[in-house]
Amino acid sequence: MHGGAKFPPPDLGDRSASAGFAVNRLNRMAVRRQDVAYLEALRRSGETRTLVLCDGMPVVKRAGDGFDPFFTLSEAAELGAMRETVFLGADERSALFASLIERAEDAPVEETIAFLDLRLIATQGLLPAEIVGPLGEAKSLLTWHARHRFCANCGAPSRMLAGGWRRGCDACGAQHFPRTxxxxxxxxxxxxxxxxxxxxxxxxxxxxxxxxxxxxxxxxxxxxxxxxxxxxxxxxxxxxxxxxxxxxxxxxxxxxxxxxxxxxxxxxxxxxxxxxxxxxxxxxxxxxxxxxxxxxxxxxxxxxxxxxxxxxxxxxxx
CATH class of the missing domain: 3.90.79.10 (Nucleoside Triphosphate Pyrophosphohydrolase)
Incomplete structure (x- = not known):
């Protein structure tokens, strides 16, 4: 589904890469963010995965002695109501989204899933560095959406566009972009x-x-x-x-x-x-x-x- 995508080389020797949250091998595929049909096809693909956050915390599956942060979109929907789903990019395996949920009362019990603090994940090495980076990307982007649901120009509700990398206001036409x-x-x-x-x-x-x-x-x-x-x-x-x-x-x-x-x-x-x-x-x-x-x-x-x-x-x- 993302054939032809070029991915960053694994190691360019950047000093920055040894810092937490800095390793992110995703091809962000910014040129495809405006392609609604393409993104919808990715959503329907059985290979597509999503990271899940709830109340600012990554949700992960318990997998033996470790954790698995990847869900299908249907699995994520079973955890709670979807607030936002954004397109992070793709790796060599598949497209990757990130979903912000409100946990359902009948969500899977915590014997099968865990809610982990992102700092704890990074400091204790609970997940590989190449996953921690995209989790940081997901947290930043989804937090921005959670805090910017209304237009800063006129106060009307805004909506997500461009795979989650823009919000638009239908009332006044203003466009809003994620902040760093x-x-x-x-x-x-x-x-x-x-x-x-x-x-x-x-x-x-x-x-x-x-x-x-x-x-x-x-x-x-x-x-x-x-x-x-x-x-x-x-x-x-x-x-x-x-x-x-x-x-x-x-x-x-x-x-x-x-x-x-x-x-x-x-x-x-x-x-x-x-x-x-x-x-x-x-x-x-x-x-x-x-x-x-x-x-x-x-x-x-x-x-x-x-x-x-x-x-x-x-x-x-x-």
């Missing part, structure tokens, strides 16, 4: 030291890179400089891109950068940070390896902050 919120995340370095902070909600003794949402009219570099200055009072000079990560909570793009510190004195914004301090490369290696003498740790490997700290501690960045 850019976030800068930066490792501020000064020679063999880097600046890490911790927010009030962090796990005990965990330190991470500074981060913040970009604002309209900003370059990536200016957003890095502004966020670092606002949160810590440190001045930043040169900013270099390192890697990126899709972060589906609900739909951000983490833009990882290494930033050169021009000053070292700290003046913390206690609304954003509980603490921030300078760490040496050896300190960071210990944090990554869970051997720091004070018990300080880093974010898990699913987070781009771990990737950035690892690259810098190993001399590959900054």
């Amino acid at each position: 919120d850019p976030v800068v995340i930066m490792l501020v370095v000064d020679g063999d030291d880097c600046l890490l902070g911790r927010g009030p909600a962090f796990a005990p003794k965990m330190y991470s890179c500074l981060a913040g949402f970009m604002e309209p009219g900003e370059t990536i570099e200016d957003a890095v400089r502004r966020e670092v200055a606002e949160e810590t009072g440190v001045g930043v000079g040169q900013v270099d891109y390192l890697a990126s990560q899709p972060w589906p909570f609900p739909s951000s793009l983490m833009i990882g950068c290494v930033a050169e510190a021009l000053t070292r004195d700290l003046s913390l914004d206690d609304r954003e940070l509980e603490d921030a301090r300078w760490f040496s490369r050896e300190n960071v290696r210990q944090m990554l390896g869970r051997t720091h003498p004070a018990g300080f740790t880093s974010p898990s490997r699913v987070a781009i902050a771990n990737l950035m700290m690892t690259a810098w501690a190993g001399g590959e960045a900054g």
Whole structure:
């Protein structure tokens, strides 16, 4: 049904690919999203699969000691009322959709299915990385639909178009597209030291890179400089891109950068940070390896902050 589709090569060596949610081998087939007949034929195909989300959580089948995230569309419909079904793309096996459901009272019992937190899936490796990426895509897209059922221009109900990659308003003709919120995340370095902070909600003794949402009219570099200055009072000079990560909570793009510190004195914004301090490369290696003498740790490997700290501690960045 999707013959002739070209798929991304399995490994281009991108640093970003080692971050959680970043591996996505689907051919998104954007040129076919407007083809209503084609998408309907895919829906009727016995080979077509769908991922299922309910209340923001992936629904999976229990399969022995593991989990299977794939359902047929008819199987998904048995789990609950379908709110939306969007076209994610295709892999070498079949087309892949994602369905948002409201769970039915008579849905299969939890001996046969499970509702899993997406962060837990990623951090504990409950599903392969090549499935976690499309699950992130599904969560971002379906969350957008759930939150944008009415036209932002006139307030009338909108409807899904283009296989789920657009919503249209019949009342005023406005078109609405899925949003991605850019976030800068930066490792501020000064020679063999880097600046890490911790927010009030962090796990005990965990330190991470500074981060913040970009604002309209900003370059990536200016957003890095502004966020670092606002949160810590440190001045930043040169900013270099390192890697990126899709972060589906609900739909951000983490833009990882290494930033050169021009000053070292700290003046913390206690609304954003509980603490921030300078760490040496050896300190960071210990944090990554869970051997720091004070018990300080880093974010898990699913987070781009771990990737950035690892690259810098190993001399590959900054």
